[in-house]
Amino acid sequence: MNLIKRFAALMLTACMLLSAVPVLADGAVLYKKGSKGSEVQAIKDRMFELGYYTARGSNEFNDIMTERVMQLQQMNGLPQTGVIDEDLYELIFADYVIRKDGTTAVPGAAAPSAEERQAAADQAAAATPEPAQPQAEAVLYREGDSGSDIQKIKQRLFELGFYSTLPSNNAYNATMSERLAQLYKANGSSGDGTTITQAQYDLIFSKNVKDGSGNIAGTLKQGDSNARVRDVRQRMYELAYFDSAGGSEFTAAMTERVKLLQKMNGYKETGVITPDFYNYIMSDKCTRCGEHINPSWNAANRYYYNLDGEKLYSLSESGNVVIFIVDYFANNYLNSAIWNHLDALGAFNDFTYYDNCDCSYIGTYPSITHMLTGNSFDPSLLVGQYFEQSWTSETAEYIFNTIHEKGWEFRYYYYTSISDGAMSWAMGKLDNLLDYKTDPSRAAQPIYSYTDFYDNLKAKGLTVDKTDKGYIQMIHMRGAHGPYSAAADGSYKADANRTENICGYMTMIADYIQRMKNLDLYDDATIIITADHGDKQGNMQVVYWIKQAGEHHDRMLETDAPISHDDFPGTILSVIGADYPYGDSIFDWQSGEIRQRSCGQVGRDTTNYPLVTSYSDLEMGAHNIWETYTYEGDGTDLMKAFKRGRPYVEFLAQSFN
Incomplete structure (x- = not known):
């Protein structure tokens, strides 16, 4: 019996392939790099189900898909061509295809033998269907019936407007027959409504059935009520x-x-x-963008997604990359008082300072998203759309897949909790991102306020996790962003100025570094200190210090290598021993080299452009254009470009503020 069933399944598969797949020469390629469309999307969805993707991709056959197809071919013992022919297409959708984890798509499924496949194909090719014999259509339901199926049909008639109120009974009565007759007539079908055949049942539930107003079912517009x-x-x-x-x-x-x-x-x-x-x-x-334009929703769901701060003060015995983001810290904010303070702290001698770092974008949005995902900002997108595009992009998938495959975890800490539902797209990438709506067991609280980060560091200290995973810790600090609340020693000061505030946060970082040294974790760690963005008024370049693992020297080094936050993903992957095929790292640029870079910021022009909504509500936003300044050289050249006042201007689809 099992053999008969198996042969029948093979026959069905062969018939489906003969009817669904275009006739091509043996081994002809169906899909390869450059192909696009719904068929490619369907294959990607299937490969996602099989574990070869961690997120659903676009409908384009690109380099990443070529790589994934080769992985599937390797797992299934096939030549790694990276293209899809008829045989591979059939295999991908077969029950016996090998998943990325080494199991079959359907547990226990076995591939048919060559003899079985040939027999099924020959039988399907020779089969001639018998001509269908006309016969009376069977009646599914008739007046006088009752039950849950009848209630379902009444619900549908109500939805289509053939009942003004939903009937409470489940009886197929004369009134229901009358309503059915109206539906049949509206759709050009015959019948007095006293019976329902299969064809009539299909019509009732068809997406193209006309409702009581003569519209196609489901076509809803102003004035409808149902x-x-x-x-x-x-x-x-x-x-x-x-x-x-x-x-x-x-x-x-x-x-x-x-x-x-x-x-x-x-x-x-x-x-x-x-x-x-x-x-x-x-x-x-x-798209869940609506949550960003509804203040009431935001208030009720403030901690829908949250960055968990449980491991903020934990490091790994297996390796650490610690990144301090000192918000708004423009390069030219560095004055003699700050440099003297850094010298006095004595914590930064092993670092190299890059004094020619372009931040790419002014504003935490979109800069942090760009740094984390490698996705360039597109001002034509709404805020939520840019978040989704970035976190589901090929670059983001590559970055975080590589980090995790290399045995590292990535945690991002912010000085308030993340309350955007858009962060749902970062689930599975940021390892400390929690969904508190589906897991409310843990209180969702901000990770740390403007000053208690240092208080907690002094009270708790740093701890070492015994784990074989390395930690990438990205700690976003208030830094040079007002209001200022830190004294130079890191304590709270309500009336602090910008210089004091910067010195205070550098004191906190120096203390953190010393604690790493005390735990023997400093030498093997890479430490980066930078800012997400600079100042809007032309002071756009940002600070950038880095100490690589094993790096030591008597005094801080300095370079004018033309680096950019475009290089951020490549730099992080480089220090953990991975390549980044989508761009450079800072190590690819040397002192004295010339590089064309661009920095963008928001603007407002009500003469040439309409106002747009803000990200947080439906009121008009503060900005409606995006200005991009392109330059070669250093921060002085960027300032000159800003003062010339001739940026490349684009319409901004939605204002962040």
Whole structure:
């Protein structure tokens, strides 16, 4: 019996392949680098299910996909060509394909023998289907029936507007027959409604069935009033496009919110909900950008995602990369008082200072996202769209897959908790990112405030985890960002000035470094001190110190090598022994070299551009343009470009503030 079943399955597979796959020469390539479309997307989705991707990719066959296909071929004992022919296509969707973890897609499934495959193909090719014989269509339901299936049909009739209220009973009565007859007539079908055949049942639940108003079912627009409008309102409330769920009326306000939802998800802004868009809204694919424009939602879900600070004061015995982000610390903020303070601290002699570091973008948004994911900023995108694009990009996937495959964990700490639902896209990449909505067992609190980081460091000290994983710790500090609250010794001072504040945070960093030395973790560690961005007024370049593992010298070194935060991912991967095929590291640039770089910042131009919404609410934002300054040389040349006042200007789709 098992042999018969197996042969039948082979026959079915062969028939499907003959009908679905284009006839090509033996070994002909179906898909390769450069191919794109829904078929490529389907293959990527399947490879995601098989573990060859950690995130669903685009519909393009790119270098990353070529690499993943070669991995699949290797796991399945095939030549590693990186292209997909008919045989490989069939294998990818077969039950017996080998997953990345070495198991078959369906446990216990076995590949058919060559003889079985040939027999199935020959039989399918020779098969001639018998002509179908006309026969009376069987009746599924008739007047007088009752039960849950009848209630389901009544629910559908209500959704389509053939009932004004949802019937409470589950009986197939005369009223239901009347409503069915109306539906059949509206859709050009015959029938008095007293029976339901399979074809009529399929019509009732078809996405193309016409409703009581003569519209295609699911096409919702202003003026409609039914249960499906109510369901959409509920879903849009969940996505925070409304402050409340509302009723079943498709109002003018709903039209505007639907347009906003369409804009945020890359659809044409019609304000009309087609069947396909209805399904998209209800799916998990719908972009959660709404949460960034709804103050009520943000207040109620402030700690939806949070960066966990449990290991803020922990280091690994197996290796550490510690990155201090001193917010807003522009290169030219360094004055004699700060340099004297650094000399007095005596903690930075082993460091090299890069005095020609371009931050790429002014503002924590988009700079930090760019640094972490390697994804360039696109001002035509809404804020939430840029977050999603960045964290699901090929560069982000490569960066964090490589970090984890090399045996490292990446933790990012910020001086307040992260409250953006957009951080959902960073799940699985940042190792201390927690979802407190689905795991509320732990209180979601800010990691540390402006001053208690140092208080806790002094009280708790640093600890060493016995683990074979290395730690990459990225600690984002208030730094040069106002309001200033640190004295030069790191203690709290309400009326501190910028120089005192910077000195205070450098004191904290020096103490942290000394504690690493006390634990014998300093020599083998790489330590970076930089800023996410500089000043908006032309003081755009940022500080950048680095001490590599094993680096020692009597005094701090200095270089004018033209580096950039574009180099940040490559630098991190370089120090853990990995390559970065998407760009440079700072080690690729030497003193005296000339490099063209660009730095961008927000601006406001109400003469030539319309105002846009802000990231946090539906009010008008503070900015509506993005200005990019391109220069060669150093910070002085960037300042000259800024003062010339002729940046490259682009329309900004959404203001962060």
